Amino acid sequence: MTMRLTENQKFSAAADNIFFSQSRYAELMEQASTQKRINKPSDDPVGTRAVLDYRKTLTSVAQYRRNVDVAKGWLNMTETKLANVRDLLVQIRETSITQATATATAETRAIAAETVDLLTQEIYNLANAQYNGRYLFAGSKAETEPFAALARASTSTGTAEAASGNTFDGTVASGGTYTGTSNKTYVVKIVTGGTLAAATYVVSADGGRTWGAEQTNLDTGTITLGDGVTMTFADSGSNRLAADDIFYTDALAAGYFNGDGQDISVNVGEGASFAYNLSGEDIFTSQGNGTTDIFGTLKELKTALQNNSLASIQSALDGLEEASNSVNLHISKSGIKQNRLEVTENNLTDLEYQITQMRSDTEDADIARIALELSQKDIALKAAYQIASTIGNISILTFMR
Amino acid sequence: MSSIGSIMNTAKQALLTQQVAIGVTGTNVSNATSEGYSRQRAVIVPVGSSEVPQNDVQGGVTVETVLRLYDQFVERQIIEQSGEVAFSETRREALEQVEAIFNESQQDGLSGVLDKFWKAWDDLSANPRGDVERLAVVTAGDNLAATFRDYADQLIDIQEHLNNRVAENVTLLNSYLSDFATLNEKITQTQAGGSNVNSLLDQRSVLLKKISETVDINYIQRTDGSLDLFLANGKALVQGDRTWLLATVRNTGTNLDDVVFEEDPATILNQAITGGKLGGCLQVRDTDVAGYLSRLNTLSGNLVDEVNRQHALGFDKNANVGGLFFEDVTEAKNMAVIPAIATDRSLLAASVTVNSDGDNARAMGALKDALVMNGGQITFSAYLNSLIGQIGTDVNASKQTYDQRNAVMTTLTNQKEQLSGVSIDEEMIDLLKYQMGYNAAGKIITTTQEIIDTLLELVD
Numbered sequence: 061m062t063m064r065l066t067e068n069q070k071f072s073a074a075a076d077n078i079f080f081s082q083s084r085y086a087e088l089m090e091q092a093s094t095q096k097r098i099n100k101p102s103d104d105p106v107g108t109r110a111v112l113d114y115r116k117t118l119t120s121v122a123q124y125r126r127n128v129d130v131a132k133g134w135l136n137m138t139e140t141k142l143a144n145v146r147d148l149l150v151q152i153r154e155t156s157i158t159q160a161t162a163t164a165t166a167e168t169r170a171i172a173a174e175t176v177d178l179l180t181q182e183i184y185n186l187a188n189a190q191y192n193g194r195y196l197f198a199g200s201k202a203e204t205e206p207f208a209a210l211a212r213a214s215t216s217t218g219t220a221e222a223a224s225g226n227t228f229d230g231t232v233a234s235g236g237t238y239t240g241t242s243n244k245t246y247v248v249k250i251v252t253g254g255t256l257a258a259a260t261y262v263v264s265a266d267g268g269r270t271w272g273a274e275q276t277n278l279d280t281g282t283i284t285l286g287d288g289v290t291m292t293f294a295d296s297g298s299n300r301l302a303a304d305d306i307f308y309t310d311a312l313a314a315g316y317f318n319g320d321g322q323d324i325s326v327n328v329g330e331g332a333s334f335a336y337n338l339s340g341e342d343i344f345t346s347q348g349n350g351t352t353d354i355f356g357t358l359k360e361l362k363t364a365l366q367n368n369s370l371a372s373i374q375s376a377l378d379g380l381e382e383a384s385n386s387v388n389l390h391i392s393k394s395g396i397k398q399n400r401l402e403v404t405e406n407n408l409t410d411l412e413y414q415i416t417q418m419r420s421d422t423e424d425a426d427i428a429r430i431a432l433e434l435s436q437k438d439i440a441l442k443a444a445y446q447i448a449s450t451i452g453n454i455s456i457l458t459f460m461r
Numbered sequence: 462m463s464s465i466g467s468i469m470n471t472a473k474q475a476l477l478t479q480q481v482a483i484g485v486t487g488t489n490v491s492n493a494t495s496e497g498y499s500r501q502r503a504v505i506v507p508v509g510s511s512e513v514p515q516n517d518v519q520g521g522v523t524v525e526t527v528l529r530l531y532d533q534f535v536e537r538q539i540i541e542q543s544g545e546v547a548f549s550e551t552r553r554e555a556l557e558q559v560e561a562i563f564n565e566s567q568q569d570g571l572s573g574v575l576d577k578f579w580k581a582w583d584d585l586s587a588n589p590r591g592d593v594e595r596l597a598v599v600t601a602g603d604n605l606a607a608t609f610r611d612y613a614d615q616l617i618d619i620q621e622h623l624n625n626r627v628a629e630n631v632t633l634l635n636s637y638l639s640d641f642a643t644l645n646e647k648i649t650q651t652q653a654g655g656s657n658v659n660s661l662l663d664q665r666s667v668l669l670k671k672i673s674e675t676v677d678i679n680y681i682q683r684t685d686g687s688l689d690l691f692l693a694n695g696k697a698l699v700q701g702d703r704t705w706l707l708a709t710v711r712n713t714g715t716n717l718d719d720v721v722f723e724e725d726p727a728t729i730l731n732q733a734i735t736g737g738k739l740g741g742c743l744q745v746r747d748t749d750v751a752g753y754l755s756r757l758n759t760l761s762g763n764l765v766d767e768v769n770r771q772h773a774l775g776f777d778k779n780a781n782v783g784g785l786f787f788e789d790v791t792e793a794k795n796m797a798v799i800p801a802i803a804t805d806r807s808l809l810a811a812s813v814t815v816n817s818d819g820d821n822a823r824a825m826g827a828l829k830d831a832l833v834m835n836g837g838q839i840t841f842s843a844y845l846n847s848l849i850g851q852i853g854t855d856v857n858a859s860k861q862t863y864d865q866r867n868a869v870m871t872t873l874t875n876q877k878e879q880l881s882g883v884s885i886d887e888e889m890i891d892l893l894k895y896q897m898g899y900n901a902a903g904k905i906i907t908t909t910q911e912i913i914d915t916l917l918e919l920v921d
Binding site for chain 2: 327
């Protein structure tokens, strides 16, 4: 039996055809205008997820490169300053070495002493150089001017500070004689609050990075933080200690240095941080990992020249040799760090290129294919319209009179 | 021998019969595009008389009945399928709204804002005392919290919108059910009176389809012509002329409406409704959107916890232990940066020591790669991306389901149309046929008239 084709069928089929052509047409138009294959999650859920992962990686890589730039700028500046220090040390050596002979007189040595003093001043300025408002050679205390004009003859314990947000309103004082050989920041953190007798606390000798065991002897009034440094608490009787109250004090070794020997770092990869500073402690002092007290040597040299003491001049010149060695060593360390950054940066560039490529492969539309398909759909859509417009034209009514 | 009178009578019957047939054709033509109209046909049968002598010609014609061309099995499939189509269309539409929220193809979507938050901390690590960097962190944190809030609010809006639609559909369904019961009554009465119920049946079919589009039902035909309707759990909605109407009651736990029987408000029917628009609204509201919202909350909750935990490990600009960075809330709709931090940026704990080393900001920036979600298996971003992927998959699946159901519906509709639909061409041919019959019967009358005239002349 032949099929009966009813009026409803004819018209709904025509409408369906038009809608179908239109929807695919609109989809292609969207892809063509955004140049993207994926315009909403449902276009390709798996692809969407991949694209978002790629995008996160690209954002991370861009940030790592930014961090690398910060570190590179810092290290460049470090190297420049240290190269200047090296040159100045050479000048000082040249000036002084002529004074280490029998022909030199008290007058020439006095003049040389002036020169050494001037050049030392310049080195001092270089050692206190800043990059973006932060001191290059202060270790993690990058906001503190690392080198004082005058040396401390002995160790010193700084004033005890209470953090601004503390609950405790009694007094706190530091005391004792620091017996350590490098600069430290001691921190006392209250764990359980209450009266001095009830409160418990922990002590850190590295500024708060790591903590010792919990202790309870605050009621003795004075507690020992380490290496002879003490802290004394006096309760006002009103606002007692509270958890997370912070008290801290600097403990400084003898000499010129006010910074510390700790690293400052940035993220340069997933789970990879990079310490980009060279501490003034290592370069200029004999504290911590440092091997030579450069400012001490220069002072010694100047005094020897002023005092017209040949033996002292010669001994100071030996010290100068060590100073130059230390500076040169750290110039090369800075170079090594920069090389590492270079490698990191190249890897990041490669990664960025690859991920960009992968993102594009997943997300971007094939414009040529779309243009082709669009013109096909164009024809299909026109045909659908054409057919729809002729449906009513042919019927038996045309032939009946 | 036929009497002249009986010839006239037969011709009259023929005229009337063709007239009825033309009338049926007229009804068909005028209802060619009416929704739910089933084509009718006049069944024309010969009328014979057994009392007529053998050599006599005595036979007429009459319309025995007007048939409604209709296949109840196709009809049943259409009723069921229309519920499926309505369900999948409702779900598709609502999910597309959800997808529009999570449209991350723009850079300022949630994933982009999250990436920027970590970036800001990384920048702060390189300059821990810098106020610009601190401001950038606070701004990025604010943006992140605002975006979470915005997404949660929009999801909740969609839920509430669906909730309104649940109530609307229940009201609509109740009016359908009442109409349905009234039609049942009319059909039973009319049928008992022996009259034609074709148009009433068509009306009821249309209504049945509308009911099925609203909620998934079962139905049983009774011998008196009425249809009984039941919910999927077997509870009656309509029996004969009786109705059991539905209602909505506010659930104080979810703050959304539950569907119940008007006369039994304690028994929640949500689980029993799995089809039609009502089922679609309930499915998206209570399963799909509720699921996305819960995952968004899991993400924001974990993010708040991790950021606050890391923040407490550091010291702020004034050597205080880091306090909360985000408000300690569990739901994304409430996420916010602690107001004190927004006004006093020195409270950002950028360093792990009382000196400004910036290492806590660095550690915070590195949280972006920390495996903290799904019990320490994936990162925040991966969790978010999989949520977005899930939404994409759901939208895709709902589109495909809708397309499939629609295709089945088209096939069924075509099947129904083939039997029940009106073809103008066919009706025109029928019209010609009946017209010809009418003309012929008229010719018989005029001929008979002439015969009578001739007879009268003979008599003269």
